Amino acid sequence: MSHGGAMELYQVLLAAYGRQKWWPADSALAMMAGAILVQNTAWTGAARAVQRLAEAGLLEAAALRQVDDERLWERIRPAGYFRVKGQRLRALATFLADYGDNCQRLFRLETTELRNALLKVHGIGKETADSIVCYGGGRAIFVVDAYTRRLFHRLGWSSAKADYDQLQQLVMGTVPPEADMLAEFHALIVRHAKNHCRSKPLCHGCPVVFCPGHSFPQGRE
DNA sequence: ACCCAGGGTCATA
């Protein structure tokens, strides 16, 4: 089931969980900052950090460029890796200066150009870039993450260590390139993964009924 | 006390 399977999975997840509200953010810069702050970190901490930035008036590119390290670190501490992420937020703000600190102007770039431009920013890798392209720019792109890798592997759709581009192609090569659907698909995969945290019975009411085994021996899916 | 969370970079082989 390597073709059409992706579409079927999407429909099953959508029926099970409904539409997710992604990406929660009050502005384009808040969304991009959140994408950096959430890297390898629970969303609750990243959201708290974004809120604290907003309260300090730091969700402006110019302000992010000027604020000193200690002030910045104190705001984003709940997201973890605060020194690294502080530097990455600065790199983003510096990058935005090339577009007059205007995110909408950045988002006018053609999809591939936008992605490549973001990838040049220190601290923005493929997943973060695609998240911004998808949820910030509203473009048709599928975001791959650890959940996606795990789920697709469990479904027998990919090898254990398929790389990012392969997994992305697995979806984008087989489903219609609709921005809203691809955005929803990734959000649903994350939603599904959260449903199977280790504190809950595995696969109790699991909507992905075509999972091989259906009960996952190694724990979470 | 341990594990993991909506990654990415850097040094090393």
Next chain:
DNA sequence: TATGACCATGGG
């Protein structure tokens, strides 16, 4: 190309 170390906080 491909591993491993490192970054840090918070909740289960």
